[in-house]
Amino acid sequence: MQFVSVRVISGDVARLADFYEQATGLEGRRPAEQFAEFAGPSGKLAIGGVQTMPLLDAGAERTTILEFLVEDVDREYERLMRLAVVPEIVQEPTTMPWGNRSLLFRDPDGNLVNFFTPPTGDARQASIRTTALL
Template sequence: MTTPSSSVSLSTVHVIVDDPDAAVVFYRDTLGLTVRNEVAQGDFRWITLSTESQPEIQIVLSQPHAGRSQEDGDAIAALLAKGELRTLHFRTDDLDATFEKVAGAPGAEVLQEPVSQPWGTRDAAVRDPAGNMVRIEQA
């Protein structure tokens, strides 16, 4: 007897940032994401954003110590400062125009200008103001 198959889809991606205001400027004003929700708890904030083309997928910006012990928050903050947290990947219809906008964003660091990769993707890479790597590929 087989069980009915269920559909699984991506719902939320968490991105650790040290300065929520700078992160919102980058993800909202530079990449064009929409702020859907903002929740404050004490000294910390969680900010939920999404893209117009995939509003069901949430990107949640949070700080290293939000909802964590001091020790765990310190460890995550250290990894963030070294740029060792996971990469966030985006897709765009116009890589050159998006890259120009991102490269000029406050706090962004260009890691790789647009280039065709051997595996068939044309992409670019930057660090957001918190140091997270963000790769953007041509759709």
């Protein structure tokens, strides 16, 4: 089994795809109006329109956190604060008890997003190796 992607269901695919292009710096592939995807070295973030999953409630409580390994959490925080649409910050850059530096915010649809950096180069390499195995 191989992990391939996380798909978020949205009522406004274009808006959410625009946000993730700005937030991640990745260029989204948009093969259809109701679908976009962002490919990174360890997997993909996909965005599908509510029309593609009619049995789901796009406004339901979300418990998933989309996590992105970044070089510098504090620098990313400053960059996000300059976006055209500044995301709702849930937790400003904080050092977690296990050592990761973490920034938690909500995308325009309310999904939780975590930008994090491990405390050391060794921990960072372990995170990269772990995600590469998925």
